[in-house]
Amino acid sequence: xxxxxINVGATANDRQGDxxxxxxxxxxxxxxxxxxxxxxxxxxxxDWTSPIPTTVAEAIDRLAAAIKAETxxxx
Numbered sequence: 001x002x003x004x005x006i007n008v009g010a011t012a013n014d015r016q017g018d019x020x021x022x023x024x025x026x027x028x029x030x031x032x033x034x035x036x037x038x039x040x041x042x043x044x045x046x047d048w049t050s051p052i053p054t055t056v057a058e059a060i061d062r063l064a065a066a067i068k069a070e071t072x073x074x075x
Contacts, residue, residue, distance in 0.1 A: 001033050 004026040009017030018026070053059035 004029055
């Protein structure tokens with residue numbers, strides 16, 4: 001299946017785009033294709049299996065570490 005793009009119309013509220021239901025059906029179909037054909041592999045850092053961060057600072061530190069591990073760059 002080819003990617004299904006959501007028609008947002010030419011301008012806001014012009015009633016030319018997809019309905020909300022049709023738009024989310026396309027979203028679901030697009031994600032289902034990614035998950036089902038194996039082309040999507042989530043980049044999960046093992047550290048994220050530990051308990052949920054309890055502070056914003058802890059969450060930021062863990063996110064920065066995950067980005068650094070994934071990209072090999074400083075975050």
